[in-house]
Amino acid sequence: MKTLRLYYEYGSGEPLTAEILEVRPRADAAVAVILDKTIFYPEGGGQSADRGTINGQPLLDVREQEGGIFHILQAAAPLRPGPAELRLDAKRRQDMTVQHTAQHLLSGTLLRLTGACTQSIHLGEERATIDVDAPELTPQTLLMAEEAVQDAIEEDAPLIIHHCPPERLEDFPLRKRPPQGEEVIRVVEIQGKDFSPCCGTHLRATGKIGMLRILGAEKYKGMTRIAFIAGRRVLRDSRLLRQNGELISRSLKIPVEETGKGVLALLEKLSTQEKRLKDLEEADALHEAAALIVRAGPGSGADVYQELFPHKTMEELLRIGRAAQKTIPHILVLAAAGELKFAAFTSRKDADIRPLLKTALEQCKGRGGGGPSFFQGSFSDPADLSAFLNALPKTLPQGTAD
Ligand SMILES: [Zn+2]
DSSP, X not given: OOOEEOTTTOOSSSOEEEEEEEEEEOTTSEEEEEESEEOSOOSBTTBOOOOEEETXXXXXXXXXXXXXXXXXXXXXXXXXXXXXXXXEOHHHHHHHHHHHHHHHHHHHHHHHHHOOOEEEEEEOSSOEEEEESOSOOOHHXXXXXXXXXXXXXXXXXXXXXXXXOGGGGGGSOOSSOOOSSXXXXXXXXXXXXXXXXXXXXXXXXXXXXXXEEEEEEEEETTEEEEEEEEXXXXXXXXXXXXXXXXXXXXXXXXXXXXXXXXXXXXHHHHHHHHHHHHHHHHHHHHXXXXXXXXXXXXXXXXXXXXXXXXXXXXXXXXXXHHHHHTTOOSEEEEEETTTTEEEEEOOOTTOOXXXXXXXXXXXXTOEEEEOSSEEEEEOSSHHHHHHHHHHSOSSOOTTTOO
């Protein structure tokens, strides 16, 4: 069943009546609708399929297979053979058409300026990319290409569609190889600038692209992948960048033009302050460790010293414990009341603190793990943490540590 293709002429959101010839069930809980004529572009040539509705039911996809055009809709869509109202998502189509035409212009411009040939394209919903067969393109080259594209946009060069039999193709300096096995090849010309075989939708002239911005370039499989936006996408991008720039400008009280430098200076300041804070925390930990050593009483004869800290974090206790254990031979068990956690330390090479802690943990419903000289654990109830600390012996049983 041959479907009449109206999508090249038809780009508006006005409804059009067509005839549903067949509704075919598919394996993936969808149906394929075949129409006598269609305004929907099927996916192809790097351009994604149109969106819109058939009798108010949203189109999920449009595919061209074995010469037929299949409109994919949800299986639950109540569609039957007979007359149907087609409505195109014209805004999306216009956006895709702008991106596609911009892609022709960018590919043609890069070929002319650098000799780099476009090998593949992807026109995404947010940004488009092209892969060109150059291992690297400098920022200056990309800037030059962007300016040359803008010149061509401002010239408002017309696009001309040629329908050409394969044997006449030498008439055109084609940028890429034409498809094989076609009776007629559709050649899209940007007047005198670029000739490319293409089945997609295009603007009538370059002026409607408005503007093209290259977002960046990266190495990709020995080629260069260039990302770009065109048309209203540039306006939206500019608006977003301006909003962000003004937010930073107001926050840092610097002109919007200097926000980049301002943020870098801020990060540098932050890094210096973080280092200073770390030094202060270490100095504080040494001070706290000295006080802890006095409380533990190095000459007391006890092997184990435990303490519950009501206001300190585990991060602070880890610093204090590490500093203190270098000076005293005790097994230190320091607990943070707020976090219901503890850490145990010792610098004694002959000791294994695990059996001692594991026994007390099992008695008091705690969890934990570690090695012979460092161990951490946690509780879900403050009473269990207190009981655990009380359950720890003051001195090690004979044979455990010696
Ligand atoms: Zn095209």
